Amino acid sequence: MRLTINGRQVEADVDVRTSLLDLLRDHLGLPGTKKGCNQGACGACTVLADGERINSCLALAVQYDGREVTTIEGVGAPGALHPLQRAFVEHDGFQCGYCTPGQICSAIGMAAELERGLPSYVTGDLDAETIELTHDELRERMSGNLCRCGAYNGIVDAIRETFGQIAEDAGKREAA
Amino acid sequence: MSFVQEAMQAVMKKAIALAPDGWIPGGHPDPLMREKHGLIGASISRIDGPLKVAGQARFAAEFPMEGLTYAALRHSTIARGRIVSLDTTQAEAAPGVVLVMTHLNAPRLKPTPPFGSKPQAAGGDDVPVMQDDRIHWNGQPVAVVLAETQDQADHAQSLIRVQYEVQGGVTSLDAARAQGPEPGKFQGELLKVEIKDAEALFAAAPVKVDAVYRTPPHNHNPIELHAATLAWEGDELRVHDATQAVAHAAWTLSQVFDIKEAQVHVTSPFVGGGFGSKTLWQHQILAAAAARLAGRPVRIVVSREGVFRIVGGRALTEQRVAIGAQQDGGFDAIIHTGLTVMTPHNAMTEPFIVATRSAYAAKSFKLEVDTVKLNMVANTFMRAPGEAVGTFALESAIDELAAELGMDPIALRSRNEPEQDPTNGLPFSQRGVEQAWKTGAERFGWETRNATPGATRDGDWLVGVGCATATYPYYRMAGGAARIILDRTGRAVVEIAAHEMGMGTATAHTQVVAERLGLSLDQVEFRYGDTAFPGLVLAGGSQQTASIGSAVIVAHRTLVTELLKLAGNDSPLAGLKPDEVGGLDGGLCKLDEPGRCESYASILARAQRETLTVEGEAPPPLELQHWSMHSHGAMFCEVRVNAITGETRVSRFLGSFDCGRILNAKTAASQFRGGIIMGLGLALMEDAQFDERTGRIMNPSLAEYHVPVHMDVPEIEVMWTDEPDPHAPMGARGIGEIGITGVGAAVANAVFNATGKRVRDLPITLDKLL
Amino acid sequence: MTPFLYERAADRQGALALGARAGASYLGGGTNLVDLMRETIAHPELLVDVTGLSREIEDTPEGGLRIGAGVKNTAVAGDRRVRQRYPLLAQAILAGASAQIRNMATTGGNILQRTRCAYFYDDAARCNKRAPGAGCDAVEGFNRIHAILGASPACVATHPSDMCVALAALEATVTLEGQDGGREIAFADLHRLPGETPEVETQLRPGELITAVTLPPNGLAARSTYRKVRDRASYAFALVSVAAGLELEGGVIGDVRLALGGVAHKPWRAHAAEAALKGRPATESVFREAAEAELAPARPLRDNGFKIELARRVIVDTLVKLARTEETV
Incomplete structure (x- = not known):
C-alpha cells in the first residue's frame, strides 16, 4: 500500500484491519493525530484526505491506498507554524492540547468546504452562492470536534481570525 | 481512630485555630504580592502551545519503545460473583498474541493502597488486581492480552471464553437503600454538621422551601484515553503514564509490586485532560504485571468503553435542601441532607454538603451525607467533588426561596452573607463574593431582567435568566x-x-x-x-x-x-x-x-x-485550620427554551470570580470557561446510564454519553476581582474547579425564569420541559 | 476486529461477484460498519469496497435525480440541483453526524446504517438483532431513544438516519443490483419493521447491492423542511425528526408528505397523517388531527413516552410554519 502523507510517499504493509489512525500513530511514527474514542464520536483523529476532513479512526487504511493525507505534522511545526496554529496559541484555543490537532485539521477542512460554498444545517439559504462564516455557522461546522477542556471560545476566535475572510473572498471571486 | 486520638486531634485543631497568624503558613503574606505590574497576572500564551498545536507534545501512549507490545482488556459482564471457567486457548493461538494473562497466571501482587489510606496512595479501589476469581463490579478486567499490534490484541481478547457464577450483588438504588445507609466521610471527617435544632427552626420559620434534587452519575471523559507505555528494566519499572499524580502513582505501584519507591520511575509530561480521573486504576497495574510476565514493554490504551468500565466517575446524589427564613430573607435554618452511592471497595463519598458549610449565615444548620453501597466501578473525584452537584441543590433552593419571598435572589444571598465561617467559626482569609456579585450583575445587566417566569418570548423561544453562587475552597x-x-x-x-x-x-x-x-x-x-x-x-x-x-x-x-x-x-x-x-x-x-x-x-x-x-x-498546610479559605463566583446565565420542543440552549453566560490573585489572565480565563462548559454539560446532558438490572453502564461512548459540542457553547464572559488572598501563596487560591460549581443551578434557575418550570432532576433534558 | 479479506471492486460486476461470496459485506465509507466490526457486532469475512462505484448524480429523463450509491453525503448535500430541487434532502443530510463523517459516508451506506440501541451495541446484553431468539434487554431497560411506532416485543430499536427520513418523504426509489439482475423498489419498502425477525432489517437479498437512489421530479422544493430535535445542539441522533413537504391550492392542502425519524425501526412515512391532511384546509386544528391520527397507535416504553407528545408538537408546528411559508420557487 502506498500513500502520500504530508507530501511524502510512504509504503506500508499492514493488516487490513489497521485504521488510518493506527497506521499513522503506531506504524508511521506520526502520533500528532490523536485517538479519543476510536468510534467517530470525538473528532480528535481528524486528518485531511485529498483535502477533505475525515475521522481517521473509522477509515481502514487500505481504503486510502493511493490517496494524499495531511496530518497535523504536515500543517506546520514549531518555528514554522501555520497561521491557524499561531492563532490557536494566541487565543488559547486549547488547554490539554489533545483534541487540538483534530480541531486544527478540521478547521482547515472546514475552510475549504466554505470556499466551495457547501452549506450546513444552519445555513438559511441553501442555494446561496456564498455563505458567511457567522458564529452559528462556525460552531455547527466544528461540532464534530469535541473539546472536554472547554476551549471552544478560543477555538472559535482563532478560526474566525484566520478564516473569517474566506466567504468574503469567495464572494469577490464569484463576482469577478 | 481511637477516642484518645480523636480528642488529641480536636485539641490540635483548636490550637491551630487560636494560634497567632505569624505561626501559620501564610501568616506573613507572600512577598510576591508586592509586585503589581510584573509577570504575575499577565496574559501570556502557553509556553507549550507551539508543541501542542503542532501535534508534537508527547502523550503517554506516544513514547516509542523497542519491542513494544499492545494490550487489550477483557471486562466482566456481571456485577458480583466469580469466574467459573476461563478458556484462553483460542486467544493464545491467535496471530500475534504474546501473552494472555488472567488471575490464573498473573504475578502475585500486593493489595493496591486506595486513595486516602496513605498520603501517597493513588488506587481507585482496594480490590486485588487479577489475583482471584472474584468479580466485584460489571466491567472489572478479567484478562489482559498482549499482542504485536493493537488489532491483534483486541481481536484475541474477544476470543476468550468466560463463564461466571452470579452471586447476589447490589445494583439498584432501592436494594442499596434497603441495606441501610452509613454516614459519609470526606478527607477523614464525618460529613455532618448540626448547629442548634434546624428541623425545629425550619418548622417554625414563616417562609420556607423544601425540595429534593437529584443528580445522575457522571464521567470525566477527558479526550485522551487513559493510557500508559511501560517497561521493566531489571527490577525497575519505567512508566510513561497519563496521570495527575506521578509521585502517588510511583509509590502505589511500588507497594503493589513490592519494590522500593525509587525503583518506579513515572513520567507524565503532558496529560490530555484529567478532571480527577487520571489517577491509578487497574490498567497501569495490569500492564506492568503483563510486561513483567511477558518480558516485553507494553502500551495500554484503554478503549473509550473501557474507560467507563474501569475508571470511576462522579456518583449519583439525592439531596434534600430545606431553608426556613424570615420575611426579610434572613435564614433561620439550612438543612442539606441526602444520599450518595459508593462501593464496598472504595472510601470516596461525593461530599455534596461541603459548599453549604460556609456559603451562608443561618441560625441553625443540619448538614449530612449518607452513603449506600452498590456493586459498581469505584466512584471517584470529578471536578469539584461535592460542590459541582451540591451547589446545584443549594443554589436552586436559594432561587426557589427568593421566588417565594418575592426577593431578588442576589439580594437574598447578600442578606445572608456571613461575617465569619458560619459552621466552624474561623475568620475568612479573604472574601470578595459581594464584589463578584456586584460587578457581575452590572456587566450582565441583571437589573433589566423580567423576574416574572415565562414572560419573555422571542418567537418560538422562551427566554430566561438565572444566577447562582459558585464556590470552591482553597486547599x-x-x-x-x-x-x-x-x-x-x-x-x-x-x-x-x-x-x-x-x-x-x-x-x-x-x-x-x-x-x-x-x-x-x-x-x-x-x-x-x-x-x-x-x-x-x-x-x-x-x-x-x-x-x-x-x-x-x-x-x-x-x-x-x-x-x-x-x-x-x-x-x-x-x-x-x-x-x-x-x-x-x-x-x-x-x-x-x-x-x-x-x-x-x-x-x-x-x-x-x-x-x-x-x-x-x-x-x-495549617492555614486550612486557621482561616476559612474559599473562592467564590457569581454565575449568570441566559437560556432560550423552545416552547414547542423543550430544547434548552444557553445563549449567554457570565462568571464573575473572586479567587484571589490571578496568575495568568489568559490561561485563567480558559480554566474558568472550561469549568463552566463542563457545568453546562452537567446541567443539560450528562448522564451515565447505569442499568440497575445488571450494574452495567449502557452508554459507554462519546456518541451516547453527551458532552457539550461547539454548538452548545455560547461566548462565555469571565471576569475576576483579582483581590489577593493575604494568606495564600502568591495570593492565589486555585481556579481549576470553581468554574463548574453553581452552573447547574444558574441554568436551572434561568430555565425556571424562562418557563416557570422548576427542574430538580439533572440533566435538564427536553422531556422535562414538554 | 475479526480478521477479514478486503477487495476493492473495480466495477459493478466485480462487486456483485465478490458480494455473492459467503460472509461478504459491501463497504462504503465505513463510518458505521467499521465501528460495528470493532465492537465485534459485525463479523464479515470479506469486505467488498464499493466506494469507487456509482459516484455520479445524474438528471433523469423524467426530471428527477439519480444519486449513485457511492456518492458521499457531503457531495449530495452540496450538489446545486439537490439544494435547489430537493432542499429537504440536503437539510436532512446536513442534520446528521458531523462534517467529517458526512465526508466519508456514502449514500448507500447511510441507508444501511444500523440502530444505536445500547443493547444492540453491547454484546453482554440480550438482543434479537444480534442473536435471534435471545430476547431484548431494551424493552425494560434504557429506552429513551427507542421506538414508539411499529415496534414489536422482539425489538424496539429505531433507525438512526436523517437522510432516510427525507428520502421516505420524497418518495424516492432504490435501485438494487444482484447477480440475477436489477430491480427498483420504493424507498418506503426497503426497510422493514421488526416483527418477529428484527435481524432482517431490509428487503435486500443476499449479495444484493444498492447502486442508486432516484428522486422523482417533484422535490417539494416550494414548501418543505427537515426539523430535527435532539439532546444537544449538534452531533446527536434525533429523538424525533420530521421531514415535511406541503402543496397548497388556495389554502387547501394538495400533495403532502410527512415522514418521521427517531420513532420507529424504519424511516416512518406518516400515511395516516397524510390521509388526514389531503384536501383539507391548512389550519392548525387540521394539522393537530393529522398528528393525532398518526400517533394514535404509538406505544410508549419506560423512558420514551415523551416522544409521543414531542412528535405531535413537532408535526403540528412544522406544518403550521410550512403553511405560512411564502412560495420560494
Missing part, C-alpha cells in the same frame, strides 16, 4: 517540595513533580518563578511531570498551584540565604538578611534600596560556582 495538601537550580549564566531551572493537564501550570509557574527571582520568562525553565523531581503534588482539589507555590517559597528562601552566604563581604549585599532582599533584574537587590544589587551571575562567578542547587519542602 493545600502536604508534600509540596521543589528544587531550584541557578546557574552562572543567570538562568534558573525549577523541578517539581507536578503536572500539566491543560491548567496552564507550566506557564503560570514559569511566570511566578521568573517574578520571584527577578528573571525574564526565557531565563526560567519549569520542569515537571517526572518522579525524578521532588514533591508529592497532586493535580487535584485545585491545590496544585498552592502546593507548588508554597514549596517554591521555601526553596527560594533557601536560595536567597545561600546566595547571601556565597556573596560574602565583597558584595554590595554584604550584611543583608534574606528578608531585606528581593529578586530583580537577574540578581538580588535590597528591597528599599534598589541600587544596591548584585547579579546571580556575579555572585556565582565570584564564588567560583557553576550552579547553586537548593531544595525546599512546603510547611504543613
Whole structure:
C-alpha cells in the first residue's frame, strides 16, 4: 500500500484491519493525530484526505491506498507554524492540547468546504452562492470536534481570525 | 481512630485555630504580592502551545519503545460473583498474541493502597488486581492480552471464553437503600454538621422551601484515553503514564509490586485532560504485571468503553435542601441532607454538603451525607467533588426561596452573607463574593431582567435568566517540595513533580518563578511531570498551584540565604538578611534600596560556582485550620427554551470570580470557561446510564454519553476581582474547579425564569420541559 | 476486529461477484460498519469496497435525480440541483453526524446504517438483532431513544438516519443490483419493521447491492423542511425528526408528505397523517388531527413516552410554519 502523507510517499504493509489512525500513530511514527474514542464520536483523529476532513479512526487504511493525507505534522511545526496554529496559541484555543490537532485539521477542512460554498444545517439559504462564516455557522461546522477542556471560545476566535475572510473572498471571486 | 486520638486531634485543631497568624503558613503574606505590574497576572500564551498545536507534545501512549507490545482488556459482564471457567486457548493461538494473562497466571501482587489510606496512595479501589476469581463490579478486567499490534490484541481478547457464577450483588438504588445507609466521610471527617435544632427552626420559620434534587452519575471523559507505555528494566519499572499524580502513582505501584519507591520511575509530561480521573486504576497495574510476565514493554490504551468500565466517575446524589427564613430573607435554618452511592471497595463519598458549610449565615444548620453501597466501578473525584452537584441543590433552593419571598435572589444571598465561617467559626482569609456579585450583575445587566417566569418570548423561544453562587475552597495538601537550580549564566531551572493537564501550570509557574527571582520568562525553565523531581503534588482539589507555590517559597528562601552566604563581604549585599532582599533584574537587590544589587551571575562567578542547587519542602498546610479559605463566583446565565420542543440552549453566560490573585489572565480565563462548559454539560446532558438490572453502564461512548459540542457553547464572559488572598501563596487560591460549581443551578434557575418550570432532576433534558 | 479479506471492486460486476461470496459485506465509507466490526457486532469475512462505484448524480429523463450509491453525503448535500430541487434532502443530510463523517459516508451506506440501541451495541446484553431468539434487554431497560411506532416485543430499536427520513418523504426509489439482475423498489419498502425477525432489517437479498437512489421530479422544493430535535445542539441522533413537504391550492392542502425519524425501526412515512391532511384546509386544528391520527397507535416504553407528545408538537408546528411559508420557487 502506498500513500502520500504530508507530501511524502510512504509504503506500508499492514493488516487490513489497521485504521488510518493506527497506521499513522503506531506504524508511521506520526502520533500528532490523536485517538479519543476510536468510534467517530470525538473528532480528535481528524486528518485531511485529498483535502477533505475525515475521522481517521473509522477509515481502514487500505481504503486510502493511493490517496494524499495531511496530518497535523504536515500543517506546520514549531518555528514554522501555520497561521491557524499561531492563532490557536494566541487565543488559547486549547488547554490539554489533545483534541487540538483534530480541531486544527478540521478547521482547515472546514475552510475549504466554505470556499466551495457547501452549506450546513444552519445555513438559511441553501442555494446561496456564498455563505458567511457567522458564529452559528462556525460552531455547527466544528461540532464534530469535541473539546472536554472547554476551549471552544478560543477555538472559535482563532478560526474566525484566520478564516473569517474566506466567504468574503469567495464572494469577490464569484463576482469577478 | 481511637477516642484518645480523636480528642488529641480536636485539641490540635483548636490550637491551630487560636494560634497567632505569624505561626501559620501564610501568616506573613507572600512577598510576591508586592509586585503589581510584573509577570504575575499577565496574559501570556502557553509556553507549550507551539508543541501542542503542532501535534508534537508527547502523550503517554506516544513514547516509542523497542519491542513494544499492545494490550487489550477483557471486562466482566456481571456485577458480583466469580469466574467459573476461563478458556484462553483460542486467544493464545491467535496471530500475534504474546501473552494472555488472567488471575490464573498473573504475578502475585500486593493489595493496591486506595486513595486516602496513605498520603501517597493513588488506587481507585482496594480490590486485588487479577489475583482471584472474584468479580466485584460489571466491567472489572478479567484478562489482559498482549499482542504485536493493537488489532491483534483486541481481536484475541474477544476470543476468550468466560463463564461466571452470579452471586447476589447490589445494583439498584432501592436494594442499596434497603441495606441501610452509613454516614459519609470526606478527607477523614464525618460529613455532618448540626448547629442548634434546624428541623425545629425550619418548622417554625414563616417562609420556607423544601425540595429534593437529584443528580445522575457522571464521567470525566477527558479526550485522551487513559493510557500508559511501560517497561521493566531489571527490577525497575519505567512508566510513561497519563496521570495527575506521578509521585502517588510511583509509590502505589511500588507497594503493589513490592519494590522500593525509587525503583518506579513515572513520567507524565503532558496529560490530555484529567478532571480527577487520571489517577491509578487497574490498567497501569495490569500492564506492568503483563510486561513483567511477558518480558516485553507494553502500551495500554484503554478503549473509550473501557474507560467507563474501569475508571470511576462522579456518583449519583439525592439531596434534600430545606431553608426556613424570615420575611426579610434572613435564614433561620439550612438543612442539606441526602444520599450518595459508593462501593464496598472504595472510601470516596461525593461530599455534596461541603459548599453549604460556609456559603451562608443561618441560625441553625443540619448538614449530612449518607452513603449506600452498590456493586459498581469505584466512584471517584470529578471536578469539584461535592460542590459541582451540591451547589446545584443549594443554589436552586436559594432561587426557589427568593421566588417565594418575592426577593431578588442576589439580594437574598447578600442578606445572608456571613461575617465569619458560619459552621466552624474561623475568620475568612479573604472574601470578595459581594464584589463578584456586584460587578457581575452590572456587566450582565441583571437589573433589566423580567423576574416574572415565562414572560419573555422571542418567537418560538422562551427566554430566561438565572444566577447562582459558585464556590470552591482553597486547599493545600502536604508534600509540596521543589528544587531550584541557578546557574552562572543567570538562568534558573525549577523541578517539581507536578503536572500539566491543560491548567496552564507550566506557564503560570514559569511566570511566578521568573517574578520571584527577578528573571525574564526565557531565563526560567519549569520542569515537571517526572518522579525524578521532588514533591508529592497532586493535580487535584485545585491545590496544585498552592502546593507548588508554597514549596517554591521555601526553596527560594533557601536560595536567597545561600546566595547571601556565597556573596560574602565583597558584595554590595554584604550584611543583608534574606528578608531585606528581593529578586530583580537577574540578581538580588535590597528591597528599599534598589541600587544596591548584585547579579546571580556575579555572585556565582565570584564564588567560583557553576550552579547553586537548593531544595525546599512546603510547611504543613495549617492555614486550612486557621482561616476559612474559599473562592467564590457569581454565575449568570441566559437560556432560550423552545416552547414547542423543550430544547434548552444557553445563549449567554457570565462568571464573575473572586479567587484571589490571578496568575495568568489568559490561561485563567480558559480554566474558568472550561469549568463552566463542563457545568453546562452537567446541567443539560450528562448522564451515565447505569442499568440497575445488571450494574452495567449502557452508554459507554462519546456518541451516547453527551458532552457539550461547539454548538452548545455560547461566548462565555469571565471576569475576576483579582483581590489577593493575604494568606495564600502568591495570593492565589486555585481556579481549576470553581468554574463548574453553581452552573447547574444558574441554568436551572434561568430555565425556571424562562418557563416557570422548576427542574430538580439533572440533566435538564427536553422531556422535562414538554 | 475479526480478521477479514478486503477487495476493492473495480466495477459493478466485480462487486456483485465478490458480494455473492459467503460472509461478504459491501463497504462504503465505513463510518458505521467499521465501528460495528470493532465492537465485534459485525463479523464479515470479506469486505467488498464499493466506494469507487456509482459516484455520479445524474438528471433523469423524467426530471428527477439519480444519486449513485457511492456518492458521499457531503457531495449530495452540496450538489446545486439537490439544494435547489430537493432542499429537504440536503437539510436532512446536513442534520446528521458531523462534517467529517458526512465526508466519508456514502449514500448507500447511510441507508444501511444500523440502530444505536445500547443493547444492540453491547454484546453482554440480550438482543434479537444480534442473536435471534435471545430476547431484548431494551424493552425494560434504557429506552429513551427507542421506538414508539411499529415496534414489536422482539425489538424496539429505531433507525438512526436523517437522510432516510427525507428520502421516505420524497418518495424516492432504490435501485438494487444482484447477480440475477436489477430491480427498483420504493424507498418506503426497503426497510422493514421488526416483527418477529428484527435481524432482517431490509428487503435486500443476499449479495444484493444498492447502486442508486432516484428522486422523482417533484422535490417539494416550494414548501418543505427537515426539523430535527435532539439532546444537544449538534452531533446527536434525533429523538424525533420530521421531514415535511406541503402543496397548497388556495389554502387547501394538495400533495403532502410527512415522514418521521427517531420513532420507529424504519424511516416512518406518516400515511395516516397524510390521509388526514389531503384536501383539507391548512389550519392548525387540521394539522393537530393529522398528528393525532398518526400517533394514535404509538406505544410508549419506560423512558420514551415523551416522544409521543414531542412528535405531535413537532408535526403540528412544522406544518403550521410550512403553511405560512411564502412560495420560494
